[in-house]
Amino acid sequence: MLLRGGELVDGTGAPPRIADVAVRDGAITDVGRGLTAPPGAAVVDATGLVIAPGFIDLHTHCDFTLPQYPRADSMVRQGVTTIVTGNCGSTPYPVDPERAGLLRESTAHLGSSLQWNWGDAAEYADVLDRLPLSLNVVMLVGHTSIRIAAMGFERRPPTEGELVAMRRLVADAMEHGCAGLSSGLIYSPGSYAETDELIALATVAAQHGGFYATHMRNEGPALLAAVEEALSVASRSGAGLQLSHHKVLGRSNWGLTERSLARVAKAQGAGMDVLLDQYPYTATSTTLTALLPTWMLEGGVAAMRDRLRDEQTRAAARAEVLNGPTDGRPKRDFEAETVTIASVSGGRRPDLGGRSIADLARTEGREPVDVFLDLLRDEGGGVEVVIAAIGEEDIRRVMRNPFVAVASDGWTLSPAAGGTPHPRSYGTFARVLGHYSRDERVIPLEEAVRKMTSLPARRLGMTDRGAVRAGARADLVVFDAAAVADLATYEQPHRFCAGVHRVFVDGTEVVRDGADTGAVAGAVLRRRSVGFADRGR
Numbered sequence: 001m002l003l004r005g006g007e008l009v010d011g012t013g014a015p016p017r018i019a020d021v022a023v024r025d026g027a028i029t030d031v032g033r034g035l036t037a038p039p040g041a042a043v044v045d046a047t048g049l050v051i052a053p054g055f056i057d058l059h060t061h062c063d064f065t066l067p068q069y070p071r072a073d074s075m076v077r078q079g080v081t082t083i084v085t086g087n088c089g090s091t092p093y094p095v096d097p098e099r100a101g102l103l104r105e106s107t108a109h110l111g112s113s114l115q116w117n118w119g120d121a122a123e124y125a126d127v128l129d130r131l132p133l134s135l136n137v138v139m140l141v142g143h144t145s146i147r148i149a150a151m152g153f154e155r156r157p158p159t160e161g162e163l164v165a166m167r168r169l170v171a172d173a174m175e176h177g178c179a180g181l182s183s184g185l186i187y188s189p190g191s192y193a194e195t196d197e198l199i200a201l202a203t204v205a206a207q208h209g210g211f212y213a214t215h216m217r218n219e220g221p222a223l224l225a226a227v228e229e230a231l232s233v234a235s236r237s238g239a240g241l242q243l244s245h246h247k248v249l250g251r252s253n254w255g256l257t258e259r260s261l262a263r264v265a266k267a268q269g270a271g272m273d274v275l276l277d278q279y280p281y282t283a284t285s286t287t288l289t290a291l292l293p294t295w296m297l298e299g300g301v302a303a304m305r306d307r308l309r310d311e312q313t314r315a316a317a318r319a320e321v322l323n324g325p326t327d328g329r330p331k332r333d334f335e336a337e338t339v340t341i342a343s344v345s346g347g348r349r350p351d352l353g354g355r356s357i358a359d360l361a362r363t364e365g366r367e368p369v370d371v372f373l374d375l376l377r378d379e380g381g382g383v384e385v386v387i388a389a390i391g392e393e394d395i396r397r398v399m400r401n402p403f404v405a406v407a408s409d410g411w412t413l414s415p416a417a418g419g420t421p422h423p424r425s426y427g428t429f430a431r432v433l434g435h436y437s438r439d440e441r442v443i444p445l446e447e448a449v450r451k452m453t454s455l456p457a458r459r460l461g462m463t464d465r466g467a468v469r470a471g472a473r474a475d476l477v478v479f480d481a482a483a484v485a486d487l488a489t490y491e492q493p494h495r496f497c498a499g500v501h502r503v504f505v506d507g508t509e510v511v512r513d514g515a516d517t518g519a520v521a522g523a524v525l526r527r528r529s530v531g532f533a534d535r536g537r
Contacts, residue, residue, distance in 0.1 A: 001507065002037040006046030006478065009446050011053040011453035011467040016446060021051055023474040026507040030470055046478050049501060052449045053468050054081025054135075054475030055429050056456040058277050059213070059244055059407035061085070063092055063124070063139070064111030065417075070131035071516055072412040077496045078429040079477030080408075081505045082465060082525065084456075086140030087244060087409070088215040089184030092116070093124045093141070094169050096149040103148050105301040106188075108382035109287035111411070112345035122176035125524045133522030134510045136475075138460060140213060141173035143183040143201060144190035153189045155298040158197060166197075167204050174208035177526025179460055180239070181205040185217035185226075186290055188297030195229055202237035209527060211240035211273075211459065220249045222330040223256045224263065231267050231274070240273035242459055245409050246398050247390050249284065250333050254391035257398055268403070275459050277407035278398050280431050282390045283490065285342060285409070285422035288376060288383040291334060293320040301381040308377035321369055336361060336368030338388040340490070341375075343419030345382025354420040354491065386422050386490060396442050399432070405456045406432050406448070415494040423493040427486030430497035434485040445481060461527075474507035 001023040008019040008031070020035040021028060037043050057075065063085035066072070075083060085091075090107050092114055104116065118124045121141055128137055150165045151158055158166060170181055181202055184190045202212040212234055216226035227243070234241035243264070248256040267274050289297060289304070296304050296317050307313040320326065321334050336358040343353055352360070357375075361368040375383055398404055410425030429452055437448040457466025464473050477500065484499030496514070503511035508521035 001042045001044065002035060003044045003046050003051055003476070003478065004035075006049050006051035007481070008468060009050050009052045009449045010469065011449055013446050013450040013454075016050070019051070021468060021476065023504075023507045026474055028468060028470055028472050028474050031468060044478070044502065048480070049478050050445075050481050051468065052079070052477050052479070053453040053466055054477050054503065054505065055079045055406075055452040056082045056084075056460070056466060057408050058084045058242065058405050058456045058459060059087045059409050060411065061087060061090070061110050061409070062137070062412045064107060064114060065411040065413060066128060066131065066133070066137070067115065068111070068113045069412040069414050069417070071134050071414070073496070073516060074410065074413040074425045075408070076134045076503055076516070077500060077511055077514065078427070079479060079500050079503055080135060080429060081475040081477070081503065082136040082138060083412075084138045084140060084179070084460070086142055086178070087182045087213060089142040089144035089182050089187060089190040091121075091140065091142035091145045093118060093121045094146065094149045094173070095119050099148055099152050102152055102300045103145060105381055106144070106148065108345040108380065109384045112382060120176065121173040121178050125177060125526065128524050132520045134516065134519070135505055135522040137522065137524045139178045139524065140180050140182045141170060141178045143181060143193065143198065144187055146170060146201070147189050147193065153298055153300040153303070155189065155192045155295065157194055163197065163200060166201060170201050170204040171208065174205055174210050174527070177524070178210065179527045180210035180213055180242075182213040182244075184215040186215065187287070188289070188294050191217070191294045195232060198233045199236045202233050202239045206237050206239035209461070211242055212237065213242035213244055215244045218330060219247055220253050220330060220332055223248050223253065223260055227260050227263050231263075231272065234274065235272060240459070241275070243274065243276040245407065246276040246278055246404065247284070248394055249389040251391070252333075254394055257394045261398065261401055264403070275403050275405065275455070276398070276401070277405040277456075278395070279407060279409050279424045279428050280395060280399065280436055281422070281424055282392060282395065283386050283388040283422065284390060285384065285386045285424070287381060288372070288385050289381050291321065291332065291339070291372070292376065293317055293325060305377055305380055308373055314373060318369055318373060321372070334369065334372070335389070336372070340386045340420070342384040342386050342421045344379050348379065350418070384421065386420075399436060399442055403455075404451065405459070406451045407456070413494070417494065420490070421493050423486070423488035423490060426488035426493060426495060427497055430484050430499065431486035433479070433481070434499070438481060438484075474504055476504040478502040
């Protein structure tokens with residue numbers, strides 16, 4: 001194949017230039033002007049369009065939706081050719097038979113259609129390999145899932161034996177190809193872990209060449225303390241650090257990213273391997289249980305629902321939601337007008353999709369906090385919400401930082417999924433290219449592409465993806481820089497982006513004229529396979 005006459009943005013941050021790109025057997029063989037197509041080669045006229053490396057999404061939760069939507073329409077039609085799954089501490093593995101129900105209940109908001117017919121990361125990877133994947137998958141293993149497998153929803157430090165078991169589970173996942181360990185320290189039972197536990201597990205990941213990605217313990221008033229904890233885990237374990245979806249929540253906290261980025265820069269100046277990622281929206285998305293006091297989740301989702309049926313315990317939880325924790329932890333503001341229900345797992349209560357807690361409270365003539373607690377009592381942990389809490393200036397400040405990759409924090413979806421999920425699953429990469437780069441000029445095009453390609457490849461230790469050069473795999477996207485745009489909105493999230501014409505994975509065309517070709521080109525990319533650098537100590 002020969003891509004001819006496109007404006008090459010090669011992923012390194014170099015200025016655009018007109019070039020041809022030659023591909024054979026899934027690899028790029030030559031890049032230059034006036035290349036000749038060999039007999040029988042397909043020629044793609046890219047005149048007036050951008051040729052770029054396929055985008056690498058460092059932060060997704062697609063492990064919970066890929067079995068249902070293996071064509072990954074919401075992702076691949078933006079130009080994404082590799083996704084990293086298993087973020088925020090939650091993975092559908094490892095599965096301990098006696099605690100499998102706890103894991104299923106706690107991850108219901110991430111996806112409720114899994115068959116759960118596997119045990120460990122290796123068996124789950126085999127399930128993915130049998131799917132008609134359109135793109136490549138890199139897996140992480142989640143600290144929360146490991147903790148559930150070893151000790152359930154216990155709100156205490158692990159015993160020596162439990163910590164040994166958790167370390168063994170991390171090692172097993174890494175030996176079977178996971179690229180690192182993730183944590184989600186606002187979610188129970190991951191939130192019950194102390195720093196030393198995280199260091200012990202991240203050390204195992206580092207010894208196997210992996211990194212540590214974290215949804216930090218606080219992204220509000222205690223953001224800076226949370227950054228310090230993450231840096232401590234990385235420095236004491238030897239793991240590279242990925243600060244997930246970097247932001248600050250709550251109007252009263254806006255602007256703190258100036259200080260958090262300065263702290264990261266200081267750590268980098270001291271030689272630490274620290275990178276970050278971001279999605280370009282002023283709203284976040286999470287499970288409704290994240291707004292509860294963490295002690296309410298001890299014992300799991302079923303125990304939470306029982307507590308909400310007890311008037312005295314419910315009253316204590318209600319008071320903490322409104323007034324803040326009694327143990328000295330920072331208060332997370334409960335702003336009911338900013339909390340919109342995206343979906344309820346299993347398709348239950350479709351009437352709630354797109355409605356805010358405040359709107360429901362007005363309709364029912366009740367206090368918003370009571371509507372919130374009743375939803376958790378009646379629907380459990382499967383309520384996904386969108387929360388408008390991020391400042392635009394913080395988004396732009398974080399985006400301008402050269403060490404911040406673009407990442408969606410999204411899912412593989414299709415319009416058939418229904419509900420009102422966060423639009424980031426359909427629009428993240430197109431929004432940065434169109435709105436922030438072209439229209440708002442926050443960062444130039446070549447910098448936007450670098451943040452989607454070579455920068456995330458650097459975190460993964462990938463040597464054969466992330467740049468258009470001879471010898472690299474032919475993961476490529478062809479798009480119209482003047483027309484690329486995100487069309488998904490909070491009200492209509494299931495809308496594909498505009499302006500992405502063609503997408504190639506290992507030289508196979510998976511998107512043509514903006515539509516899925518049906519080609520099966522993706523695979524699970526296991527660490528230590530060809531293209532991954534050995535980062536072990």
